[in-house]
Amino acid sequence: MEKISQTISSGMICNDKTIEGPEDFIFVSSGGTAINTTVYLGALFISSDGLASGINAFFGGRIKVQAGGTAYKIVENGGNVIVEDGAVVTFVPHSFSSALVSGIGWGGHLAFRHDSKQHHSKI
Numbered sequence: 001m002e003k004i005s006q007t008i009s010s011g012m013i014c015n016d017k018t019i020e021g022p023e024d025f026i027f028v029s030s031g032g033t034a035i036n037t038t039v040y041l042g043a044l045f046i047s048s049d050g051l052a053s054g055i056n057a058f059f060g061g062r063i064k065v066q067a068g069g070t071a072y073k074i075v076e077n078g079g080n081v082i083v084e085d086g087a088v089v090t091f092v093p094h095s096f097s098s099a100l101v102s103g104i105g106w107g108g109h110l111a112f113r114h115d116s117k118q119h120h121s122k123i
Helices: none
Strands: 005-008 013-019 025-028 033-039 042-046 051-058 061-065 070-077 080-083 088-091 112-115 118-122
Touching: 005 013, 013 025, 013 042, 025 033, 033 042, 033 061, 042 051, 051 061, 061 070, 070 080
Parallel strands: 005 025, 013 033, 025 042, 033 051, 042 061, 051 070, 061 080, 070 088
Antiparallel strands: 112 118
């Protein structure tokens, strides 16, 4: 597995990347764009004026959209998505089915329902 630690700067486009290692990351800085990124482990950071679209965040994956950053079409499949005030995000509408949410030793974790206009609404 190739280690990924990459900064996407102004004018650069990162397309169809998979972040698999726990120390791997992609940092989308001002003017940079990431399209169709899957995060299993590691992290995707979108800074102010950075843009990302088509993000899949699986358990162990971390996404952070900083104030002024934009992320469209986020699918949260157990990953951790942090959205700072002032960031613009949309989530792909989906729901849990046949999923055990409590009683598995995760202590304190919550399940969330998303629609395309809001984030982190408790079920």
